Amino acid sequence: MKTVDEVIEVIGKIPYMTREQAVRMTDLIRENRLERVLELGFYHGASTSFIANAVSGFANGSVVCIDKERARTMEPNVEGLLERLGLRDRARVHYEPTSYLWRLMKMLEEHPEPVFDLCYLDGAHNWFVDGFAFFLVDRLLKPGGWIILDDLNWRYEDSPTFRGSETLRNMPVEERECFQLRNVFELLIQRHPAYGKFREEGNWAYAQKLPGVSAVAGAGVGAAQLKTLTVVKETKVGMGEALIKLGRRLGMR
Numbered sequence: 362m363k364t365v366d367e368v369i370e371v372i373g374k375i376p377y378m379t380r381e382q383a384v385r386m387t388d389l390i391r392e393n394r395l396e397r398v399l400e401l402g403f404y405h406g407a408s409t410s411f412i413a414n415a416v417s418g419f420a421n422g423s424v425v426c427i428d429k430e431r432a433r434t435m436e437p438n439v440e441g442l443l444e445r446l447g448l449r450d451r452a453r454v455h456y457e458p459t460s461y462l463w464r465l466m467k468m469l470e471e472h473p474e475p476v477f478d479l480c481y482l483d484g485a486h487n488w489f490v491d492g493f494a495f496f497l498v499d500r501l502l503k504p505g506g507w508i509i510l511d512d513l514n515w516r517y518e519d520s521p522t523f524r525g526s527e528t529l530r531n532m533p534v535e536e537r538e539c540f541q542l543r544n545v546f547e548l549l550i551q552r553h554p555a556y557g558k559f560r561e562e563g564n565w566a567y568a569q570k571l572p573g574v575s576a577v578a579g580a581g582v583g584a585a586q587l588k589t590l591t592v593v594k595e596t597k598v599g600m601g602e603a604l605i606k607l608g609r610r611l612g613m614r
């Protein structure tokens with residue numbers, strides 16, 4: 362297994378996962394022996410590279426990653442990066458015509474029992490897609506497994522990618538201005554009886570599926586366990602995030 366810096370030396374600086382996030386991800390995987398990882402949204406495959414490297418320390422460690430068909434022709438692309446690292450055999454890569462939601466359906470058909478120890482969700486950041494994705498992931502996540510959400514404070518309104526786009530023009534203002542992934546975390550995951558150990562760190566949210574809780578029969582069991590939310594403050598924030606934080610401190614929602 363390489364260090365995070367050795368991985369960066371091989372793949373170069375590629376969006377999006379930062380060095381700091383890669384270190385956090387690697388530590389979480391290693392410390393909790395999270396051998397089987399599901400990744401939703403890989404883009405060039407920077408995050409996949411760090412995850413594949415982290416699980417390569419386990420005999421059967423692997424990552425299954427899903428993105429849209431367009432990720433196949435990225436330069437570099439996920440498979441190229443994994444080849445460079447000598448980790449191609451650690452990853453199963455899926456390119457989907459429409460959405461990871463479809464591939465998750467196929468995985469559920471294939472696996473009646475939960476199979477993953479960790480899901481890294483860094484895809485649509487959209488309530489409609491990722492709200493549903495959470496419930497599908499839940500069925501595939503083992504008790505004791507973790508889910509990490511990236512870009513908790515992302516919204517369409519601030520996105521340079523969507524600026525001036527037809528998607529944005531046609532979107533109701535409320536949807537544009539909503540931190541949709543944050544709502545997935547706060548309204549769906551934090552309120553789910555089978556999840557606990559909530560933590561916010563920078564733009565990431567973590568939750569653990571409580572050990573001893575099955576995907577379907579979660580209600581009641583998790584509720585009896587202590588639930589806490591830890592918020593780790595960021596050192597660097599942009600203007601948009603600073604305003605959100607100020608708003609939250611003032612009790613605005």
Ligand SMILES: C[S@@+](CC[C@H](N)C(=O)[O-])C[C@H]1O[C@@H](n2cnc3c(N)ncnc32)[C@H](O)[C@@H]1O
Pocket residue numbers: 376377378401402403404405406407408409427428429432457459460461462483484485486490
């Ligand atoms: C921020 S990028 C992922 C970055 C990557 N995790 C990293 O850190 O290197 C988000 C990715 O999610 C993908 N995505 C968005 N919605 C998706 C969907 N519904 N199904 C599959 N992929 C999706 C996009 O194509 C894009 O490549």
